[in-house]
Amino acid sequence: MWSGIPLFPERASTMASRVDALYFFLLGIAVFFSLLIAGLIVFYAVRYRRRAPDDIGANIHGSMLLEAAWLVIPFFITMVIFFWGASVFFAMADPPDETLAIYVVGKQWMWKFQHLDGQREIDELHVPVGRPVKLIMTSEDVIHDFFVPAFRVKADVLPGRYTSIWFQPTKAGRYHLFCAEYCGTKHSGMIGQVVVMEPSEYQTWLSGGVPEGSLASAGAKLFADLACNTCHRPDAQGRGPVLEGLFGSTVTLQNGETVVVDEAYVRESILTPSAKITAGFQPIMPTFQGLVTEEQLLELVEYIKSLKGLPQVPTR
Amino acid sequence: MSNTVFLPPRHYLNEEYGIASWLLTRDHKRIGLLYLAAVTFFFFIGGAFAVLIRLELATPVGDLVSDETYNKLFTMHGVTMVFFFLIPAIPSVLGNFLIPIMIGARDLAFPKLNLASWYIYMIGGLFTTYAIVTGGLDTGWTFYTPYSTASSTSNVISAALGIFITGFSSILTGLNFIVTIHRMRAPGMTWFRLPLFIWSHYATSLIMVLGTPVIAITLLLVATERVFRFGFFDPALGGDPVLFQHLFWFYSHPAVYIMILPSMGVVSELVAAFCRKPVFGYGFVAFASLGIAVLGFLVWGHHMFVAGQSVYAALIFSILSFLVAIPSAVKVFNWTATMYKGSIAWETPMLYAIGFIGLFTIGGLTGLFLASVGLDVHVTDTYFIIAHFHYIMVGGTIMGYLGGLHYWWPKISGRLYNEWLAKFSALVIFLGFNLTFFPQFILGYLGMPRRYHAYPPEFQVLNVLSSAGASILGVGYLIPMAYLMWSLRYGRVAGSNPWGAVGLEWTTTSPPPMDNFAVTPEVTWDAYDYQSAAAARQSTQSG
Numbered sequence: 095m096w097s098g099i100p101l102f103p104e105r106a107s108t109m110a111s112r113v114d115a116l117y118f119f120l121l122g123i124a125v126f127f128s129l130l131i132a133g134l135i136v137f138y139a140v141r142y143r144r145r146a147p148d149d150i151g152a153n154i155h156g157s158m159l160l161e162a163a164w165l166v167i168p169f170f171i172t173m174v175i176f177f178w179g180a181s182v183f184f185a186m187a188d189p190p191d192e193t194l195a196i197y198v199v200g201k202q203w204m205w206k207f208q209h210l211d212g213q214r215e216i217d218e219l220h221v222p223v224g225r226p227v228k229l230i231m232t233s234e235d236v237i238h239d240f241f242v243p244a245f246r247v248k249a250d251v252l253p254g255r256y257t258s259i260w261f262q263p264t265k266a267g268r269y270h271l272f273c274a275e276y277c278g279t280k281h282s283g284m285i286g287q288v289v290v291m292e293p294s295e296y297q298t299w300l301s302g303g304v305p306e307g308s309l310a311s312a313g314a315k316l317f318a319d320l321a322c323n324t325c326h327r328p329d330a331q332g333r334g335p336v337l338e339g340l341f342g343s344t345v346t347l348q349n350g351e352t353v354v355v356d357e358a359y360v361r362e363s364i365l366t367p368s369a370k371i372t373a374g375f376q377p378i379m380p381t382f383q384g385l386v387t388e389e390q391l392l393e394l395v396e397y398i399k400s401l402k403g404l405p406q407v408p409t410r
Numbered sequence: 411m412s413n414t415v416f417l418p419p420r421h422y423l424n425e426e427y428g429i430a431s432w433l434l435t436r437d438h439k440r441i442g443l444l445y446l447a448a449v450t451f452f453f454f455i456g457g458a459f460a461v462l463i464r465l466e467l468a469t470p471v472g473d474l475v476s477d478e479t480y481n482k483l484f485t486m487h488g489v490t491m492v493f494f495f496l497i498p499a500i501p502s503v504l505g506n507f508l509i510p511i512m513i514g515a516r517d518l519a520f521p522k523l524n525l526a527s528w529y530i531y532m533i534g535g536l537f538t539t540y541a542i543v544t545g546g547l548d549t550g551w552t553f554y555t556p557y558s559t560a561s562s563t564s565n566v567i568s569a570a571l572g573i574f575i576t577g578f579s580s581i582l583t584g585l586n587f588i589v590t591i592h593r594m595r596a597p598g599m600t601w602f603r604l605p606l607f608i609w610s611h612y613a614t615s616l617i618m619v620l621g622t623p624v625i626a627i628t629l630l631l632v633a634t635e636r637v638f639r640f641g642f643f644d645p646a647l648g649g650d651p652v653l654f655q656h657l658f659w660f661y662s663h664p665a666v667y668i669m670i671l672p673s674m675g676v677v678s679e680l681v682a683a684f685c686r687k688p689v690f691g692y693g694f695v696a697f698a699s700l701g702i703a704v705l706g707f708l709v710w711g712h713h714m715f716v717a718g719q720s721v722y723a724a725l726i727f728s729i730l731s732f733l734v735a736i737p738s739a740v741k742v743f744n745w746t747a748t749m750y751k752g753s754i755a756w757e758t759p760m761l762y763a764i765g766f767i768g769l770f771t772i773g774g775l776t777g778l779f780l781a782s783v784g785l786d787v788h789v790t791d792t793y794f795i796i797a798h799f800h801y802i803m804v805g806g807t808i809m810g811y812l813g814g815l816h817y818w819w820p821k822i823s824g825r826l827y828n829e830w831l832a833k834f835s836a837l838v839i840f841l842g843f844n845l846t847f848f849p850q851f852i853l854g855y856l857g858m859p860r861r862y863h864a865y866p867p868e869f870q871v872l873n874v875l876s877s878a879g880a881s882i883l884g885v886g887y888l889i890p891m892a893y894l895m896w897s898l899r900y901g902r903v904a905g906s907n908p909w910g911a912v913g914l915e916w917t918t919t920s921p922p923p924m925d926n927f928a929v930t931p932e933v934t935w936d937a938y939d940y941q942s943a944a945a946a947r948q949s950t951q952s953g
Contacts, residue, residue: 134749143754144686144755153941155688156694175732182784248788253645
C-alpha cells in the first residue's frame with residue numbers, strides 16, 4: 095500500500111544532495127540519541143522498578159565526570175553540525191558568476207515571472223536543465239516565499255526590496271512551486287510549477303512566440319516614455335549621472351559614503367531619489383513612486399544593467 | 411499506621427463558601443484553581459479549533475470549510491493555545507498553588523496583585539474571545555506585517571489588545587514569583603535546598619518580566635499602524651516588515667521557554683518522587699534552567715533564516731541556537747541518570763514524566779535540524795516545523811502539565827483519581843500524540859508548507875494518519891477531564907502524602923489549610939533527601 099506514497103522528496107538541483115546529506119547525518123544523530131535515551135529509560139524503569147512500598151532509591155547525587163561528558167560531547171557534535179550547515183548555507187547564498195537571471199514578482203495570489211528575452215509567465219516557470227538560475231524577487235503587497243522542495247531552496251519575497259535565490263536544476267521535469275509564507279485568504283492557492291526542460295527544448299520554448307521585445311528593450315522604451323533620458327544622458331552633459339557602465343560599479347555619495355550599484359540601489363534611486371545622492375549632483379530628481387509598477391521597475395533595472403560596452407565616462 | 415485516612419476538618423476549600431469567597435480570594439491556592447478553570451476552558455476551545463483543522467486536512471481539497479475560515483481556525487488555535495493556555499498553564503496553576511507551599515510560605519509576596527493578575531488575564535481573554543466570536547482573526551498567531559497591518563480584514567486590533575492586556579498578567583505573575591522566592595523562603599530553605607520546580611519557575615519568571623513588555627509594545631505598534639497608518643512595518647508607508655519579525659521573535663522565542671521551563675521543573679519533581687532519590691546533578695539542572703533563560707533571549711533570529719536577514723546574522727543566530735540546545739540536553743541526561751538505581755514506581759505521573767522525556771528528546775533533536783541554517787532553509791515554514799514545536803509544546807509542556815496535575819491532584823483536592831483510567835489515558839495520549847505529529851516530520855521534509863488549506867494529493871495518506879492520531883489524542887484529553895472531576899466528590903481520600911514523597915508540600919494536610927502550615931517549617935535537609943526521610947521514619951517506627 096506504500097507504493098505511490100512519497101516518503102522522500104525528489105532531488106532535482108545541485109543543492110538537493112548537499113542538503114540531504116546533512117539531513118541524513120542529523121537523522122543518524124537523532125535516531126542514535128533517541129534510542130539511547132528511550133532504551134535507558136525503559137531498561138531502568140523495568141530493572142529498578144519498586145519492589146516494596148517503602149523502598150527508596152540509591153543515594154546518588156551526581157558525577158562531575160558524567161556532567162562534563164554530556165556538556166562537552168554534545169557541544170562538539172553541535173559544532174560539527176553548525177559548520178556543516180553553515181557551509182551549505184554559504185553555497186546557497188553565493189550564486190555562481192554566470193547565471194540566467196529571471197525576475198519574479200509575487201502578489202496575492204500569483205507568481206509573475208519575467209524572462210530577459212521578454213517572455214512573461216504566471217504560476218509557471220520554464221528553466222533549462224544544467225544551468226544556474228538566479229531569481230531576483232520582490233512583492234507587490236505582503237510577504238510571500240518562493241519554495242521549490244525538489245530544489246531544497248526557499249526565500250522570502252518581500253515588498254519594498256529585492257531578495258534573490260539561485261538553483262541549478264539537474265533533472266528535467268515538473269516540480270511543485272509553493273508560497274511558503276502565509277499571505278492571506280488564498281495562500282494555499284499561490285502555487286505553481288517549475289518546468290525544467292532539456293536545453294534544446296528550452297530554446298524551442300524561448301523562441302516560441304515572444305509577444306514583445308526583450309526585458310531590457312521594454313525598459314528602454316519606458317526610459318524614454320518617462321523622459322529619464324533628458325537628464326541621464328550618455329554624454330556626461332545631463333543633469334543626472336551617466337548610467338552607461340554604472341551597474342556593478344561603486345559610486346561615491348554626497349556624504350562621502352560609497353555604495354555598490356545593484357538592483358536594490360537602482361530601485362531605491364527611482365522611487366526615493368533623494369535617499370542617496372551621487373557626489374557632484376543636485377537632488378533634483380522627482381520620485382517615481384506610484385508611477386511605475388514593480389514589473390516596470392524590473393524592466394528599468396534590466397535596461398540599466400544592459401547599458402554596458404561604452405567606456406566609463408568620468409563624473410565631473 | 412492506620413489504613414483509613416480522613417480529610418482534614420478545615421482546609422482552604424471549605425474555609426469559606428460562595429461565589430464571592432472565590433472571586434475575591436487572595437489565597438494563592440484558590441487563585442491557582444481559578445486559573446485552572448480558565449486555562450482548561452481555553453485549552454478545550456483551542457483544541458476544538460485543532461479538531462476542525464485536522465478534519466479539513468483529511469482530504470487534499472479544501473472542502474469542509476472555506477479558505478477564509480480555515481485561516482481563521484489555525485490562527486485562533488495558535489493564539490488561544492499559545493497566549494491563553496501554554497504560557498499561563500503551569501506557572502499560573504501549579505506554580506501559584508505550589509511555590510509558596512514548597513518554600514514554606516503562607517502565600518505569595520503580593521496576594522492582591524496575584525488576584526489582579528487573574529482578572530487581567532480574564533479581561534485579555536474576553537477581548538480575544540470577543541475577537542473570535544465577532545468574526546475571528548486570520549493573520550496567523552505570528553501577526554506578520556504588512557499582512558496584519560495593511561491587508562487582513564479580520565479583527566486584528568481586538569485580538570492584539572487581548573494579548574497586550576494578558577501580557578500584564580504574565581509580567582505581574584513573574585514579578586510576584588521572583589519576590590516570593592527571594593523573600594518568603596522558610597528558615598533554613600537556602601537556594602540550594604530549593605526544589606528544582608522553584609528554580610525553573612524562577613528562570614521562567616525572569617523571562618516573563620523581561621520579555622513580555624517587548625511583545626506588548628510590538629502588538630501596540632501593529633494596532634497603531636493599522637489604525638493611523640504610521641509606517642513602522644509597511645514598506646508602502648516607509649516601514650520595514652522584517653523589523654516586526656525581529657521584535658516579535660525577541661519575545662516569542664523566549665516565550666517557548668516560558669512554556670517548557672516550568673514543565674521541566676515538574677518533570678524534575680516527578681522523576682525524583684517516583685525514583686525516591688535525589689535528582690542527578692541537582693546544581694547542573696538548576697543552572698541549566700538559568701542558562702536556557704539567558705541564552706533563550708539571544709536566538710530569536712533563527713526564525714528568520716529565509717526572511718531576508720544577512721548571512722552573517724544567520725550564522726550568529728545558528729551557532730547561538732546550538733548552544734541553547736546544550737543545557738536542554740544536560741537536563742535530559744540528568745533525568746535519565748536519576749532513574750539509575752532508583753526505586754521506580756509506575757504511577758500515572760511517572761508515565762507522563764517518561765513520556766515527556768521521550769517526546770522532548772525528539773522535539774529537541776529535531777530542533778538541531780532547524781538550527782542548522784543550510785537545512786533550515788528547506789524545512790522552515792513546512793510541516794517539519796509544525797511537528798517540531800508540537801513535540802516541544804504538546805509532547806513537552808502538556809505532558810509535564812498533566813503529569814504535574816496528576817501528581818499534585820491529591821494535594822489540591824484531597825482525593826485520588828482512578829489509577830487504572832489515568833494510566834490508560836496517559837497511554838492513549840502518548841500514542842495519539844505520536845500518530846498525530848510524527849507523520850508531519852515526513853510531510854515537512856517532502857515540502858508540504860504550513861498553513862495550507864488545500865494540498866497536493868500525494869500528501870494525503872500521511873495527513874489522514876495525522877488526523878486519525880488527532881482524534882485519538884482528543885479522546886485522550888477528555889478522559890482525565892472526566893475522572894478528575896469525578897474524583898472531586900467520589901475519589902478515595904488521599905492523606906497528606908499518598909506517594910511517600912519528600913518536599914514541604916507533602917508535610918501539610920491534603921488539602922492544605924488556608925495558611926498552608928500550622929507552624930512555619932524549619933528546613934534542615936536538602937531537596938529530595940529520601941535517605942534522611944527513610945532514616946527518620948525508621949526511628950519513629952522503632953522508637
